[in-house]
Amino acid sequence: MDGELWDLTDAAGTPIGRTHRRGDPEFPQGLFHVIAAVCVVRDDGLVLITQRAAVKDYALMWEFPAGSALTGETSRQAAVRELGEETGLRADEDALEPVGRVVEAEALLDLYVVHGLADLTLALDPDEVVDSAWVPLDEVFRRCDDGVMAGPWIKRMAILGDTLAEMVPR
Numbered sequence: 001m002d003g004e005l006w007d008l009t010d011a012a013g014t015p016i017g018r019t020h021r022r023g024d025p026e027f028p029q030g031l032f033h034v035i036a037a038v039c040v041v042r043d044d045g046l047v048l049i050t051q052r053a054a055v056k057d058y059a060l061m062w063e064f065p066a067g068s069a070l071t072g073e074t075s076r077q078a079a080v081r082e083l084g085e086e087t088g089l090r091a092d093e094d095a096l097e098p099v100g101r102v103v104e105a106e107a108l109l110d111l112y113v114v115h116g117l118a119d120l121t122l123a124l125d126p127d128e129v130v131d132s133a134w135v136p137l138d139e140v141f142r143r144c145d146d147g148v149m150a151g152p153w154i155k156r157m158a159i160l161g162d163t164l165a166e167m168v169p170r
Contacts, residue, residue: 001018004161005071006033013108015103019071027106035109037066038096042120042134045169049140049149050086051092051131058150060130062143064111065089075110083114087132089121093139100160104152104164111160137168162163 004022007015008031014120020027040048049062065124069078076093083089094162122132143149144157 005143006068007071007073008032008109009034010117011103011108013075013110022068029032030127032071032103032106034075034078035066036062036069036075036082037106037109037111038079038083038091039064039111039113039168040065040087040091040117040120040159041115041163041168042082043116045136046134047137047140047168048087048089048122049133049135049143050129051133053126053130055165058074058152059154061150062140062148063153065129068107070147076112079110079112084124084127088108088121089117090119097143097167101161102156102159104155109152109156111156111164113164135160137165137170 005019007016008018008020013034051060051062052058054060065083067082069075076096077099079096080091080093083091091114095114099111099113102109124132144154
């Protein structure tokens with residue numbers, strides 16, 4: 001969403017008391033905003049990936065449900081909100097297991113895993129997501145290799161993929 005307001009953080013993810021409006025020019029150098037993503041795992045070990053809407057950056061590319069933390073939100077709160085907004089799935093913050101953090105140019109990406117959601121009925125937000133798929137985690141790695149995962153996810157999976165694979169049953 002253009003115009004959403006983000007807390008600026010230091011490299012450790014601690015808010016510094018300043019904000020940045022999405023889309024404003026000149027993101028402050030040396031500062032970050034938090035992005036939270038969720039890998040939803042079904043009982044059979046398949047994971048949920050979503051295909052980005054055509055109007056978004058990395059149009060029609062695949063990713064885990066994700067988005068920026070808004071001012072005042074923790075990473076976990078943002079993960080739960082974004083998962084709900086994009087897919088209709090509901091998770092408790094306490095159910096999110098941290099996989100790890102990737103430091104990017106202007107963002108700190110936190111990836112979480114969630115298992116055992118009671119209701120896996122998807123309600124995709126067409127402004128955000130045009131399709132979804134339940135796939136083995138190996139398929140996510142294949143899609144990275146094939147260049148059909150959204151660009152940032154290729155680096156993210158190179159960094160977090162081994163840890164994620166330990167947390168997802170095969």
